[in-house]
Amino acid sequence: AIDRLRRLTSFPVLWDGEEITTHAWCGVVEGLPVYLLEAEQPAAFFWRGQFYGEADDCERYMFFSRAALEFLLVMDRQPDVLHLHDWQSALVAPLLQHEYRARGLTRPRSLLTIHNIAFQGWMSPDMLAKAGLQPEALAQPHLMLDDSRLGFWHGRHDVSLMRGGVVFADKVTTVSPTYAQEVYKPEFGFGMQAVLGRHSHKFSGVLNGIDQHMWSPSDDPLLPPWGHYSANDTRGKAVCKAALLGELGMPHTDPATAEGGVGRPLVVIISRLTQQKGLPLMLHGMQVALSRGAQLIVLGSASEPEVAKQFEALQAAYHGGPDARIILRYDEGLAHRIYAAGDVILIPSFFEPCGLTQLIALRYGTIPVVNATGGLADTVRDVSNESVPEVERNGFVFYGREHADVEGALHRALDAYQHGQQWWREQLVPRAMRQDWSWSRSAHTYLDIYRSIMQ
Template identity: 35%
Template sequence: MKILHASAEVAPFSKTGGLGDVAAALPAALAAEGVDVLVVTPWYARLGGDAEPLWIGDVDVPFADGIDSVGVGTLERDGVRFAFVGHPDFRRDEAYGYADDVRRFARFCRAVPAVAARVGFVPDVVHAHDWHAGLLPVLLERAWHLPDGFPGRPSVATVHNVQYQGVAPLAHVLHWARLPLELIGSHLEHDEQANLLRASVGFADVVTTVSPSYAEELSDPAYGFGLETTFAALGQRLVGILNGIDTLLWDPASDEHLAARYNAADVSGKATCRTALQGELALDDGGPVLGVVTRLADQKGIDLLLAALPQLLEQGWRLALLGRGDAELERLAAEAEADAPGRVAFRSAHDEGLAHRIYAGSDALAVPSRFEPCGLSQMIAQRYGTLPIVRATGGLRDTVTHQRDGFVFEAASASALVAAALEARSAWDGVAWRAMQRLAMSHDRSWQASAREYIARYREVMGVDA
């Protein structure tokens, strides 16, 4: 079985959120199951992970009025081959966030088949991740000028976050991607615009998302961001498959970022990690540490956290907040630190090492998201014996059980968060807390079960019996 994954970001080469983690971990888990995998991703100006792709030449890609020359770079890690799409469109300071992003990723989609063919890879299934790769299912079904073996190839589309859809004028997208005018009125069009996420969902043979609860929520107007009827019409074509985490990277027994290692059988090292974190962030020892590792965004409920903060401090919590994002939320977080020195620490950064130390050194982790397709932080926290306090939505609902391996609250409000935090504070450091820690740390959050479920879906679209 040969599977091509296309993603705008792949950790450690590029990452702005959970998409990068999934696009790295799922292919590696598939490779461990014997699947031949190629991951195609943009060749950004700055690649992480000390990546130095080997340039193997250029390929011609039809785009807009002409033929583009696109560079191809390759490397292999952990049994997975990676191919990088090189073009000036991707030689920018950030992966995305530009006014011409839809055009940039239309070019990426157009390049993926040619780049795969250049490295000799003709897949059985093409797996497109989020809107950035959303034109691929359309191209496979309706485009001209595809390499041999690609026309009509089955596809799987994964929706990681429906909030981001890739919207641009329809005529422009048809022109850029060299698609026929017959696609006007098709799944590509929504509200008289091209919508790349809707195109991906409509043209793919199977649509997956990253947790069973999120798959249900997508048909709800409160969560569907205007595409709820599209998802409701999918029926059994829509499947929720819970993400895993990289259990080698996230392992308190071997984590090199920590002051001490520990495991479920002996958590004594966690106290050392807590003391070290307090020293690093200048937090006093007046109460349990509440960690938060997140993007600072409305989706993540950070405004709710900051509104709840005075009452959380009254309960005795100390806050360790790591993340970047919305400028106003960053300003408010910095003000909170200035107003409560020794009790609040905020670091505006993408700091992988500090993230590990917060997961290990905190007593609980707050995830007050308004919606959360899957969420990785709560599963990482559980693995480190740090009990999550989460809102009951999406993958948070699927992975945390109230007062068994964490704490769950229903309403997206500061008061609901405060109430759940009080429950956690009352239980902290007692016999029940230790039992919850042991259960949380015992969960198998690896990618292998998820990988096997994806393999079943690939077989389904290939028409192959399990």
């Protein structure tokens, strides 16, 4: 919620040769001041009911970038650093360089953070003119033209807003050290390898973090009140598991009455259901888990019709049965309860810039099985990896995109759960929960970057 929301001022933003009246609002979120920009009708750039997925997404976010800089001029603000995120605000960097410094924004320096290089804000070069930039000057391969792929118009290449950010920002980061190396490879770089290579002197990876107050099993208000737990006392995790299985109409096996004193493992998936997330490996891993007698809960959403249809069929097949539930929606409360209840979480991504899923899972003592890519490789250490201290070993890691790769890692995890229950419960789960994946460490790194570009 935004507290103390009020209109601050209104000002014109020149867009596509016309002035669009824009209102600036201010308020407070979690004790911090925030400013919001609202374009008047008929533009209605951000009154669509969704953030992305509109035919004019590039125009909407180019307008936002220009309006943000106009706001600084109107308010006579000279911030030290403008921290830009992904293609949606990347145009601030070329706008600052080509227009707004001359108009008085002489102090700000810019930092672009790339969260996912697969999405770059591609568009026809002539669209740049709407934002007041010169297409003929910027539509060059060493600047904003992406000559690595065919454009939307036959026989022409597109410009990429993200390229403009990389070229003109003072520094560029991405969200994990491993991903910062992977993006130089064709299979990960999506055509950006050459431009990143030319600007490698200002490019680095800084790991994301999580809000450990929001994700806290010891006092999470979205968990059963009798199911809170901590690294020092994990008994509440079993309570959360029983409660979630009951909520979803699935049977719960009490370990006290089960053969060998071990109940059925619960394997969970919380993910967007896309190719990036390793969809073929995900589907195979689901079958492997069920074949081993595990229970399975999947929470996710699919934007591609064919993928949605596939998971809807699985949802219908498992409905009412004892083994699996497929829940196709966004549900934050349920996500919290799944993180708390799960024993194993499967994250078989083909590429993963950072990934927050594994960090949240570790916080809740749900042990990740991951593909060694991007931020997953930086945060999950295999339990058998003797090259790292034991205190850092927190999951099961595989390397590759074949069914056998994910299958082997899942078998190891389920074997460890079923035959090493005391070790799992008393050592592995508390160890994972004690690891610090908060923003504290990364915040200091970003402060160092801010200071370096202000010098």
